[in-house]
Amino acid sequence: MPDIVVRRHSVHGMPTEEYASALRERLPDREVAVARTPASERDLVTDAAVLTGSAIDESLLERAESLRLFASTYAGYDHLPLDALADRGVALTTASGVHGPNIAEYVVGAWLSLARGFLRARRQQREGVWQAFQADDFAGSRVCVVGLGAIGEAIVDRLDGFDVETVAVRHSPEKGAATDEVYGYDEAHEAMADARYVALACPLTDETRGLVDRALLRTMHPDCVLVNVARGPVADTDALVEAFQRNHLGGAVLDVTDPEPLPGDHPLWDFENVLLTPHNAGHTPAYYERLADIVAENVRRAESTGSWDGLENQVGL
CATH class of the missing domain: 3.40.50.720 (NAD(P)-binding Rossmann-like Domain)
Structure with missing residues (x-):
């Protein structure tokens, strides 16, 4: 089963496989998978330590038994189930700075x-x-x-x-x-x-x-x-x-x-x-590259310290 799962929701219409490729380049020793359907999301998330995407709902969170980090692909986080993430001990990071x-x-x-x-x-x-x-x-x-x-x-x-x-x-x-x-x-x-x-x-x-x-x-x-x-x-x-x-x-x-x-x-x-303009000031062709830098650094940091705390762009829950 993969270590990192990328949800199928694209950012600014850019294929999520580009994001997964950027993560693989930075974390060659980690298995990165793209969940292309709702069914594959439910299956892949069960053993993943890291899930990344624009959102996560409580039903998917309940299936993510090994999840330690949800890495949001957005800078904002007011749309996320913060209490549920906190209750399950899942760290939350954002894409702040990418834009x-x-x-x-x-x-x-x-x-x-x-x-x-x-x-x-x-x-x-x-x-x-x-x-x-x-x-x-x-x-x-x-x-x-x-x-x-x-x-x-x-x-x-x-x-x-x-x-x-x-x-x-x-x-x-x-x-x-x-x-x-x-x-x-x-x-x-x-x-x-x-x-x-x-x-x-x-x-x-x-x-x-x-x-x-x-x-x-x-x-x-x-x-x-x-x-x-x-x-x-x-x-x-x-x-x-x-x-x-x-x-x-x-x-x-x-x-x-x-x-x-x-x-x-x-x-x-x-x-x-x-x-x-249609809420696209944040678009950049370097979006996934910048985002992958943040996520990969946080995975390395957690591996080094043994803790999913003190991460870059971490939201206090």
């Missing part, structure tokens, strides 16, 4: 695209209109990054050289940051009051749900460009629509929405200064 470089590129690219008027240029090109228009400078702006996990830190890193003022909003501002200023979530208004570019890269928690509401949108500069690569509910959708209807926001690039997927008749589709 950092590509999502950071998405955010900076989104800011630059709206600053330089690329959306308008593309619209005029489709219409065959040759008409000069004014654009903004990204340099000299105040840029705010909300959330300083792996993604938020990667965004801040990529702002070096752009000659911008950087501020961050994080759960524990006392930890500091590689930014000019750091604020707590209760100081979001102060952090964003003069920001022209804001990125939401925080987890969805009770503290961040609805963080960008009508009150905060009124505080934000009317030329501000908002990018959301966090979760849709971090921003109040109705408040966003109202802000655009009243010209209270300069633009937005939204990789996540609430609801998701966004209904085809939703008003957010119709604003010329809003760009919507």
Whole structure:
């Protein structure tokens, strides 16, 4: 029976066999199997020490008698049965950090695209209109990054050289940051009051749900460009629509929405200064390679220490 089982759910449409191959390259002494059907999942998981995939339900967990680690292929874990994993003594790790470089590129690219008027240029090109228009400078702006996990830190890193003022909003501002200023979530208004570019890269928690509401949108500069690569509910959708209807926001690039997927008749589709992408900012052809690095290192660490604790990206259960 295999040591590591890869569930059949692909990430961003990439074949799971690529993930299994990456694991085999890093762990040649371990047997890695891909569970291609529900039946094979139920069979293979019974003796596996490691199961990896986007999710696990309690019925499958009950069959996993030897399971020591569930390695999620997602960075988020609020959809997982945390209590059941804890009760069975199964460690949980995430894909945190895998998305950092590509999502950071998405955010900076989104800011630059709206600053330089690329959306308008593309619209005029489709219409065959040759008409000069004014654009903004990204340099000299105040840029705010909300959330300083792996993604938020990667965004801040990529702002070096752009000659911008950087501020961050994080759960524990006392930890500091590689930014000019750091604020707590209760100081979001102060952090964003003069920001022209804001990125939401925080987890969805009770503290961040609805963080960008009508009150905060009124505080934000009317030329501000908002990018959301966090979760849709971090921003109040109705408040966003109202802000655009009243010209209270300069633009937005939204990789996540609430609801998701966004209904085809939703008003957010119709604003010329809003760009919507289908929750794929996290896609990178290197996804499985980066993920396999994390999982393989954790397997080696557990083998060395004899404990499935103290792992990279481990979630405290």
